[in-house]
Amino acid sequence: xxxxxxxxxxxxxxxxxxxxxxxxxxxxxxxxxxxxxxxxxxxxxxxxxxxxxxxxxxxxxxxxxxxxxxxxxxxxxxxxxxxxxxxxxxxxxxxxxxxxxxxxxxxxxxxxxxxxxxxxxxxxxxxxxxxxxxxxxxxxxxxxxxxxxxxxxxxxxxxxxxxxxxxxxxxxxxxxxxxxxxxxxxxxxxxxxxxxxxxxxxxxxxxxxxxxxxxxxxxxxxxxxxxxxxxxxxxxxxxxxxxxxxxxxxxxxxxxxxxxxxxxxxxxxxxxxxxxxxxxxxxxxxxxxxxxxxxxxxxxxxxxxxxxxxxxxxxxxxxxxxxxxxxxxxxxxxxxxxxxxxxxxxxxxxxxxxxxxxxxxxxxxxxxxxxxxxxxxxxxxxxxxxxxxxxxxxxxxxxxxxxxxxxxxxxxxxxxxxxxxxxxxxxxxxxxxxxxxxxxxxxxxxxxxxxxxxxxxxxxxxxxxxxxxxxxxxxxxxxxxxxxxxxxxxxxxxxxxxxxxxxxxxxxxxxxxxxxxxxxxxxxxxxxxxxxxxxxxxxxxxxxxxxxxxxxxxxxxxxxxxxxxxxxxxxxxxxxxxxxxxxxxxxxxxxxxxxxxxxxxxxxxxxxxxxxxxxxxxxxxxxxxxxxxxxxxxxxxxxxxxxxxxxxxxxxxxxxxxxxxxxxxxxxxxxxxxxxxxxxxxxxxxxxxxxxxxxxxxxxxxxxxxx
Ligand SMILES: *[C@@H]1O[C@H](CO)[C@@H](O)[C@H](O)[C@H]1NC(C)=O
Ligand SMILES: *[C@@H]1O[C@H](CO)[C@@H](O)[C@H](O)[C@H]1NC(C)=O
Ligand SMILES: *[C@@H]1O[C@H](CO)[C@@H](O)[C@H](O)[C@H]1NC(C)=O
Ligand SMILES: *[C@@H]1O[C@H](CO)[C@@H](O)[C@H](O)[C@H]1NC(C)=O
Ligand SMILES: *[C@@H]1O[C@H](CO)[C@@H](O)[C@H](O)[C@H]1NC(C)=O
Ligand SMILES: *[C@@H]1O[C@H](CO)[C@@H](O)[C@H](O)[C@H]1NC(C)=O
Ligand SMILES: *[C@@H]1O[C@H](CO)[C@@H](O)[C@H](O)[C@H]1NC(C)=O
Numbered sequence: 001x002x003x004x005x006x007x008x009x010x011x012x013x014x015x016x017x018x019x020x021x022x023x024x025x026x027x028x029x030x031x032x033x034x035x036x037x038x039x040x041x042x043x044x045x046x047x048x049x050x051x052x053x054x055x056x057x058x059x060x061x062x063x064x065x066x067x068x069x070x071x072x073x074x075x076x077x078x079x080x081x082x083x084x085x086x087x088x089x090x091x092x093x094x095x096x097x098x099x100x101x102x103x104x105x106x107x108x109x110x111x112x113x114x115x116x117x118x119x120x121x122x123x124x125x126x127x128x129x130x131x132x133x134x135x136x137x138x139x140x141x142x143x144x145x146x147x148x149x150x151x152x153x154x155x156x157x158x159x160x161x162x163x164x165x166x167x168x169x170x171x172x173x174x175x176x177x178x179x180x181x182x183x184x185x186x187x188x189x190x191x192x193x194x195x196x197x198x199x200x201x202x203x204x205x206x207x208x209x210x211x212x213x214x215x216x217x218x219x220x221x222x223x224x225x226x227x228x229x230x231x232x233x234x235x236x237x238x239x240x241x242x243x244x245x246x247x248x249x250x251x252x253x254x255x256x257x258x259x260x261x262x263x264x265x266x267x268x269x270x271x272x273x274x275x276x277x278x279x280x281x282x283x284x285x286x287x288x289x290x291x292x293x294x295x296x297x298x299x300x301x302x303x304x305x306x307x308x309x310x311x312x313x314x315x316x317x318x319x320x321x322x323x324x325x326x327x328x329x330x331x332x333x334x335x336x337x338x339x340x341x342x343x344x345x346x347x348x349x350x351x352x353x354x355x356x357x358x359x360x361x362x363x364x365x366x367x368x369x370x371x372x373x374x375x376x377x378x379x380x381x382x383x384x385x386x387x388x389x390x391x392x393x394x395x396x397x398x399x400x401x402x403x404x405x406x407x408x409x410x411x412x413x414x415x416x417x418x419x420x421x422x423x424x425x426x427x428x429x430x431x432x433x434x435x436x437x438x439x440x441x442x443x444x445x446x447x448x449x450x451x452x453x454x455x456x457x458x459x460x461x462x463x464x465x466x467x468x469x470x471x472x473x474x475x476x477x478x479x480x481x482x483x484x485x486x487x488x489x490x491x492x493x494x495x496x497x498x499x500x501x502x503x504x505x506x507x508x509x510x511x512x513x514x515x516x517x518x519x520x521x522x523x524x525x526x527x528x529x530x531x532x533x534x535x536x537x538x539x540x541x542x543x544x545x546x547x548x549x550x551x552x553x554x555x556x557x558x559x560x561x562x563x564x565x566x567x568x569x570x571x572x573x574x575x576x577x578x579x580x581x582x583x584x585x586x587x588x589x590x591x592x593x594x595x596x597x598x599x600x601x602x603x604x605x606x607x608x609x610x611x612x613x614x615x616x617x618x619x620x621x622x623x624x625x626x627x628x629x630x631x632x633x634x635x636x637x638x639x640x641x642x643x644x645x646x647x648x649x650x651x652x653x654x655x656x657x658x659x660x661x662x663x664x665x666x667x668x669x670x671x672x673x674x675x676x677x678x679x680x681x682x683x684x685x686x687x688x689x690x691x692x693x694x695x696x697x698x699x700x701x702x703x704x705x706x707x
Contacts, residue, residue, distance in 0.1 A: 027351055031073035032071065035071075035161030036069070038063070052138050065242065066151075072116075090509070116357075121507075128140070166216070193329065202636065210227075217617055224342060227277070259271045289316055290317075361563030365380060388403070407434075432536075482503045494510045515527075515531040583661055583686050613663075613665075623646050683696075
C-alpha cells in the first residue's frame with residue numbers, strides 16, 4: 001500500500017489551503033472552542049462492541065479512539081456542545097455520567113438539551129459501557145475501565161474545547177462521495193414505494209455535508225465536521241485490535257494533513273476533523289458486496305444465505321486486499337472529499353442565525369396516535385428483536401441456523417424465548433410480521449435488557465439542523481425524517497427559510513435502541529427490519545417526534561417538555577469480567593526484555609517486528625504502550641516518530657499461559673522514511689498481592705534504507 005505517496009500528494013496539494021478560505025458573505029460570528037481527548041480504555045480481553053460476537057475480545061491496538069468536542073455559542077450567549085466519539089454507540093449511562101461530571105465544573109451551563117453526544121459506530125472498540133443488558137450480555141456485562149475511559153475522555157475533550165473559545169465563522173458546504181458505500185439490504189430498500197425511490201438516484205445517500213470552522217481574527221481554518229453515512233465495519237469480526245475504523249482513520253488523515261504532521265497519529269489539539277455518521281443503518285463500506293466464501297457464488301438476494309441455507313458463509317468484502325487496506329481505502333475516500341471541500345470554497349454558505357436546542361425523553365415502547373392518511377391508529381410496541389437479529393448481516397454474519405428475512409418462528413427457539421421473557425399476544429400482533437426471538441422489552445432479569453425511554457434532540461446552528469436519533473436509521477428512514485423535519489420547519493417559518501436549511505439525520509446520537517427501518521422495509525424482516533425494535537411504526541413515531549422538536553427549535557423551545565426520565569442503572573450493573581490477577585515473566589528473563597530483536601537492516605515497505613516479555617495492558621491504561629524513535633542526523637538525538645495511535649504501528653498482546661501468567665507483546669512498525677530507529681515498549685506488571693510495577697523495554701537500533 002503506497003500510503004506515504006498518497007498522503008504526500010494530498011499534503012502538497014492542500015498545504016496552501018489555509019490561505020484559500022473565502023469567508024466573504026454575511027455569516028454570523030460564533031464563539032467556538034475545540035478539544036480532543038483519548039477514550040481508548042482497556043485494549044485487551046474486553047469484548048468488542050458491535051458485532052455481538054462471543055470471543056471477539058481485544059488483543060491490542062491499531063488505531064486509538066478519540067472524543068472530539070465542539071463548543072458553539074451565538075452572539076446572544078446560547079450555546080451547544082457537539083461531541084463525536086470513536087465508539088459503537090452512546091447510551092444513557094455514559095451520557096448521564098458525562099453530564100454529572102460537567103456540572104461539577106460548569107454548573108447548570110450544560111444539560112440534556114444543549115449537549116449532543118454522537119458515536120461514529122466503530123465496531124472495533126472495547127464494550128461494556130452500555131446500561132441495558134442486551135448490549136453487554138455477550139460481552140460479559142459491565143466493564144468499569146471501559147466506561148471510565150469513555151466518560152473521562154469525553155469530559156476531558158470538553159474541558160479542552162472550553163479552554164480555547166475564540167470568535168469564529170462557520171461555513172457549510174457539501175459534495176458527493178462515490179464508491180465508498182453500498183446498500184447491504186437492497187431487497188428491503190426495493191419495497192419502498194417506487195414513486196419515493198424515483199426521487200433518489202441511489203439506494204444509499206452519497207452526499208457529504210461539511211462545516212468549516214474559521215478563526216474570525218486571521219481567517220484560518222481551525223476544524224471541520226463532516227457527515228456521511230457509512231457503517232465503520234471495514235474491520236471485520238475477526239479483528240481483535242482496537243480500531244476507529246474508516247471514520248476514525250479519515251479523521252486522522254485530515255488532521256495529519258492539516259497539521260503538517262509527518263506520521264498519522266493523534267491526538268492533535270490544533271486542527272480537529274470530525275467524521276460523523278448519519279443514516280447508515282443499511283449502508284456498508286464493503287463495496288464489493290457479499291458472496292458465498294465456499295463457492296464464490298452470490299448469496300441469496302432476499303435471505304443472504306448460501307447453498308447450506310445458512311448465513312454464516314455469506315460475507316461482504318471491501319475494496320482492498322484485506323480489511324486494513326479496505327479501511328484505508330474507505331477512509332481515504334471520505335478524507336480526500338473533505339480535503340477537496342476544504343480547498344474548494346465555491347459552494348460555501350456562510351452560517352448565520354441563532355444556536356438553539358430542544359430535547360425530550362420519549363417512551364418509544366408505547367407511542368400511539370391517529371394517522372389521518374391511513375385513517376387508523378398507529379402504535380409502537382415494547383422492545384423486541386426478530387429472528388433475523390440472530391442472522392447478523394453480510395458485514396458480520398451470526399451463528400446457528402438463522403437467516404435474514406425470517407418471518408416464521410420455530411417451536412424450539414420460542415421455548416428459549418419464553419423462558420427469558422414471554423411476549424403476550426398483543427405484543428406478538430404489534431410486531432407482526434416480525435417473529436419475536438427476544439422479547440427484550442419484557443426481560444427484566446436481573447435488570448432491563450433494552451431501553452423504553454429514549455432521548456430525542458434537535459439542535460439548530462443557523463441554517464444547520466442536527467436531528468439527534470438514538471438508533472440506526474436506514475437510508476430511506478433518514479430521508480423520511482429529513483422530509484418530516486423540513487415540512488415542520490416550513491409550517492412555522494417561511495418556505496424560503498425552510499428551503500435554506502440543511503437537515504442532518506444524525507444516527508447514533510445520545511442513546512442506542514438498534515435500528516429504524518421504514519414500514520415497507522420492515523415487512524421483509526431482514527436484519528435491519530428484525531432489529532427495528534419498537535415495531536413496524538417505529539420510524540413513523542420518530543418522524544412525528546422530530547417534526548414536533550423541529551417546530552419547537554424554530555419557534556419556542558420552551559414548548560417542549562422534559563418527558564419521562566429514563567432509568568440510570570449504574571448501581572445495578574453486573575459483570576463477569578475478572579480483574580487481572582498476576583503477571584509473571586519466564587525464568588532468567590525480565591518484563592520488557594526483548595525476546596526477538598528487529599533485523600539490523602530493512603528496506604522501505606518492509607514491516608519491522610519486535611517481541612518483548614509482556615504484562616497485561618489493562619493493569620495500567622497508558623496513553624501509549626509503545627514509541628518509535630528516530631535518530632536525528634542533525635543533532636544525534638532520538639526523536640519520537642510514532643506511538644500506538646499511529647497508522648503504521650500495531651501493538652499485540654498475547655497471554656501465553658493463563659496458569660503461568662506469562663504474556664508476550666509483539667510490536668509491528670512499517671517505516672515511511674529512511675533512517676535509524678528503535679522501538680520502546682511500556683508496560684506495568686502485577687504481583688500476586690496486587691503491587692503494580694512500571695517497566696520499559698527497548699530494541700536495538702535498526703536502519704531503514706530506500707533499497
Ligand atoms: C502547515 O504549513 C503551512 C504552510 O507552511 C502553514 O501555512 C500552516 O500554518 C501550517 N499549519 C499548521 C497547523 O502548522
Ligand atoms: C475478514 O477479513 C480478512 C482479510 O483481512 C479475511 O481473510 C476474512 O475472511 C474476513 N472475515 C470475515 C468474517 O469477514
Ligand atoms: C439575539 O437576540 C435578539 C433579540 O431577541 C434577536 O433579535 C437576534 O436575532 C438574536 N441573535 C441571534 C444570533 O440569535
Ligand atoms: C384510536 O384510538 C382512540 C383512543 O384510544 C379510539 O377512541 C379510536 O376509536 C381509535 N380509532 C381507530 C380508528 O381505531
Ligand atoms: C412460513 O410458514 C408458511 C406456512 O407455515 C410457509 O408457507 C412459508 O413458506 C414459510 N416461510 C418461510 C420464509 O419459511
Ligand atoms: C546493513 O547495511 C549496512 C550498510 O548498508 C552493511 O554494512 C551491513 O553489512 C548490513 N548488515 C546486515 C546484517 O545485513
Ligand atoms: C506507573 O505509570 C503510571 C502511568 O504512567 C503512573 O501514574 C504511576 O505513578 C507509575 N507508577 C510508579 C510506581 O512509578
